[in-house]
Amino acid sequence: METIKYTYKENWLAVQEKAEQEMLAELEQGNYTLEHPLVKYNLYSISPLTAVVAFKTPEETAITLTVKGKTKQADMYHTFPKAKTHILPVLGLYNNYLNTIELRPYRGTASAFTIQTPDTYEGKEIKAVMKTTPEYLQDNLIFEAPADENLASAFDYAGDTRWHLSVPCIFDLKRLKNGRLLIGTDRLIKLPYYVSGLYEMDMVGKIYKEYCLPGGYHHDQFEMPNGDLLSLTEDFHTDTVEDMLVLIDRETGAIKKTWDYKNFLKPGCSKSGSWSDEDWFHNNAVWYDENTNSLTLSGRHIDAMVNIDYETGKLNWIIGDPEGWDEEYLPYMFKPEGDEFDWQYEQHACVITPDGDVMCFDNHHYGSKNKETYKKAKDSYSRGVRFRINTKDKTIRQIWQYGKEQGAEFFSPYICNVEYYNEGHYMVHSGGISYMNGEPAESLGAFTRNMPGGTLETRTVEVCDGKVMLELTLPANYYRAEKLKLYTDGTNLDLGAGKQLGTMGVTPEFETDIPMEPCGELLPASCEASIEEEDDRFTFHSKFEKGQMVMLLLEGKNGEESHRYYISTTAVPYLAMCCGTFMDSDERSTRTFVNKAGITGEYDVRVIIDDKKYETGICIKC
Amino acid sequence: MMKQVEAAEFKELAGKGLVMGEFFSTTCGPCKMLAFVLKDVQKEIGEDLTILQVDFDKNKELTAEYGVTGYPTMVLLKDGQEVGRMQGLQQKPAIVKMIKVNQ
Numbered sequence: 001m002e003t004i005k006y007t008y009k010e011n012w013l014a015v016q017e018k019a020e021q022e023m024l025a026e027l028e029q030g031n032y033t034l035e036h037p038l039v040k041y042n043l044y045s046i047s048p049l050t051a052v053v054a055f056k057t058p059e060e061t062a063i064t065l066t067v068k069g070k071t072k073q074a075d076m077y078h079t080f081p082k083a084k085t086h087i088l089p090v091l092g093l094y095n096n097y098l099n100t101i102e103l104r105p106y107r108g109t110a111s112a113f114t115i116q117t118p119d120t121y122e123g124k125e126i127k128a129v130m131k132t133t134p135e136y137l138q139d140n141l142i143f144e145a146p147a148d149e150n151l152a153s154a155f156d157y158a159g160d161t162r163w164h165l166s167v168p169c170i171f172d173l174k175r176l177k178n179g180r181l182l183i184g185t186d187r188l189i190k191l192p193y194y195v196s197g198l199y200e201m202d203m204v205g206k207i208y209k210e211y212c213l214p215g216g217y218h219h220d221q222f223e224m225p226n227g228d229l230l231s232l233t234e235d236f237h238t239d240t241v242e243d244m245l246v247l248i249d250r251e252t253g254a255i256k257k258t259w260d261y262k263n264f265l266k267p268g269c270s271k272s273g274s275w276s277d278e279d280w281f282h283n284n285a286v287w288y289d290e291n292t293n294s295l296t297l298s299g300r301h302i303d304a305m306v307n308i309d310y311e312t313g314k315l316n317w318i319i320g321d322p323e324g325w326d327e328e329y330l331p332y333m334f335k336p337e338g339d340e341f342d343w344q345y346e347q348h349a350c351v352i353t354p355d356g357d358v359m360c361f362d363n364h365h366y367g368s369k370n371k372e373t374y375k376k377a378k379d380s381y382s383r384g385v386r387f388r389i390n391t392k393d394k395t396i397r398q399i400w401q402y403g404k405e406q407g408a409e410f411f412s413p414y415i416c417n418v419e420y421y422n423e424g425h426y427m428v429h430s431g432g433i434s435y436m437n438g439e440p441a442e443s444l445g446a447f448t449r450n451m452p453g454g455t456l457e458t459r460t461v462e463v464c465d466g467k468v469m470l471e472l473t474l475p476a477n478y479y480r481a482e483k484l485k486l487y488t489d490g491t492n493l494d495l496g497a498g499k500q501l502g503t504m505g506v507t508p509e510f511e512t513d514i515p516m517e518p519c520g521e522l523l524p525a526s527c528e529a530s531i532e533e534e535d536d537r538f539t540f541h542s543k544f545e546k547g548q549m550v551m552l553l554l555e556g557k558n559g560e561e562s563h564r565y566y567i568s569t570t571a572v573p574y575l576a577m578c579c580g581t582f583m584d585s586d587e588r589s590t591r592t593f594v595n596k597a598g599i600t601g602e603y604d605v606r607v608i609i610d611d612k613k614y615e616t617g618i619c620i621k622c
Numbered sequence: 623m624m625k626q627v628e629a630a631e632f633k634e635l636a637g638k639g640l641v642m643g644e645f646f647s648t649t650c651g652p653c654k655m656l657a658f659v660l661k662d663v664q665k666e667i668g669e670d671l672t673i674l675q676v677d678f679d680k681n682k683e684l685t686a687e688y689g690v691t692g693y694p695t696m697v698l699l700k701d702g703q704e705v706g707r708m709q710g711l712q713q714k715p716a717i718v719k720m721i722k723v724n725q
Binding site: 511512549550 | 652654655
């Protein structure tokens with residue numbers, strides 16, 4: 001029987017384990033030495049400016065590995081502990097370049113080898129403009145997480161790319177206490193940007209754990225003092241989105257605690273300019289404060305940061321313009337003090353400083369609670385801001401800001417973050433700037449980029465005591481920025497198979513059956529349909545015309561109960577698009593994700609389009 | 623009873639007991655799907671409920687009168703008074719819940 005296009009995609013964990021095992025076998029079979037090491041470029045497939053070098057030394061010795069920079073100050077180096085067998089990550093290669101790597105044993109003679117990297121961007125490398133000094137940035141890189149089709153990348157003091165991923169891992173990239181990275185997976189689970197969970201990986205691209213979540217992951221995550229993980233999520237079986245938080249057991253991936261924001265706020269209690277019934281909160285950040293055992297949550301669509309008790313989930317306070325809030329919440333809100341004060345609007349990335357101040361990136365989108373006084377992009381601004389709050393008498397002071405003075409040139413209506421390094425030392429990342437024909441655009445960058453005359457910009461700034469120490473400008477939008485070193489004091493690479501933890505849960509189904517016999521025809525070629533199967537789910541890709549009624553069906557071959565999944569052919573007017581990485585420029589394109597969890601048996605995949613039930617020719621075993 | 627009606631008939635039937643007005647468009651995929659869902663709803667609720675389907679594009683005055691701005695929209699009336707409203711494609715349990723609360 002004819003079929004639509006079918007592919008099977010192996011999980012990264014399996015792909016990486018196989019590659020690692022082959023490398024180890026090759027190392028054992030060969031005679032690899034300091035002078036003639038085994039070099040595996042991009043061993044783990046997803047981090048193309050890295051390699052692994054492996055060799056043995058007759059005696060235990062520490063090795064200092066240096067990736068030679070284009071200048072001396074751009075060298076990336078690390079000393080690994082003494083050993084006889086050395087399996088070392090090579091980090092910080094240049095793209096499309098003949099890189100020299102030096103291996104120097106403790107008090108010994110250095111040896112060098114080269115790696116010619118391909119054009120890992122395939123002609124689409126982002127040209128960064130970095131204004132800083134090597135003395136300031138040292139061997140740190142500025143990491144930029146994706147908001148459009150450009151993938152996570154990191155830039156050195158000269159603006160050269162020294163690290164990037166080749167798969168769309170999205171949202172914030174954070175370093176864990178063990179030195180590894182925690183970032184959203186590349187497995188989209190629901191449009192527009194909800195992914196299956198989080199990857200714990202290292203810079204060389206090795207994934208140690210994939211934490212799967214039934215409601216997916218979006219926007220932000222936080223490592224708790226005991227190592228457990230907080231992740232923003234939602235419940236796919238309800239009518240609302242981006243209004244839940246879970247605590248993940250670091251060892252098992254089990255969900256230990258869930259916070260549903262509808263338990264402490266009523267949807268509609270406050271409405272920002274981008275508010276909708278479905279996305280009433282739009283949680284874009286979480287911060288746990290050990291001093292008060294509380295959680296601070298940034299809600300873009302309520303124009304506020306709210307703080308709740310970690311144990312009880314009860315509301316403690318709300319930072320936001322009180323105008324328009326339901327009266328019952330006013331006792332939780334603050335009264336401004338001091339001469340210079342502005343409320344934040346549609347903010348991102350809340351941070352609690354060591355002394356209890358509250359910071360955020362104030363996007364200042366719409367700049368008002370009142371529709372009559374909404375600000376146009378050209379009249380607006382964005383900024384990093386720090387508030388000092390008195391939770392007893394409910395007063396608030398603005399004690400620092402950066403960005404307002406720059407007006408619309410620093411205005412990002414979405415995404416962005418602020419980082420606290422020390423007193424007076426901050427990062428302010430305005431990663432969502434966009435222009436339409438040279439004027440500040442009203443639309444979000446994720447949409448502007450596809451419009452004629454639309455251009456994007458990111459400006460990542462670091463200020464110390466009021467002086468700009470670094471400014472990175474990029475011709476694209478980036479969700480957040482982080483300053484990190486490539487190498488850490490940790491192991492930097494651990495061998496062994498990665499683990500998949502948790503579950504993506506059961507995909508919501510459509511209850512109503514449409515009684516119809518199969519027509520026996522294959523899905524029309526105009527649909528350009530395909531199925532990509534993985535070990536724990538499959539994805540149905542297809543194009544449909546607006547207004548068609550479409551349903552994906554799994555019909556049991558042996559009498560198993562059928563499963564139905566409605567496919568919308570209606571264009572969705574998203575009011576928020578914090579990550580446009582997965583957006584398709586063709587409005588007819590659909591992607592339907594079906595998890596195998598909760599389904600057992602062998603199923604024919606069929607598709608109803610209006611009054612016909614078509615065959616795909618594909619059978620899925622669950 | 624579930625039937626497609628024009629404005630005049632809608633107004634005539636709207637005040638009689640529990641009535642669900644479904645405002646749809648023939649060019650709308652979710653509306654086509656909702657029609658199947660409402661058949662199921664009718665089966666479960668029985669004759670206590672009358673479902674009146676109104677073509678949004680052909681009955682502009684009626685849609686304006688009921689403040690319907692998009693489709694599909696379901697407006698639940700009890701003796702002519704609006705007691706519930708849902709927008710977009712909904713699953714049967716959510717619709718049945720709204721009806722039973724107002725039965």
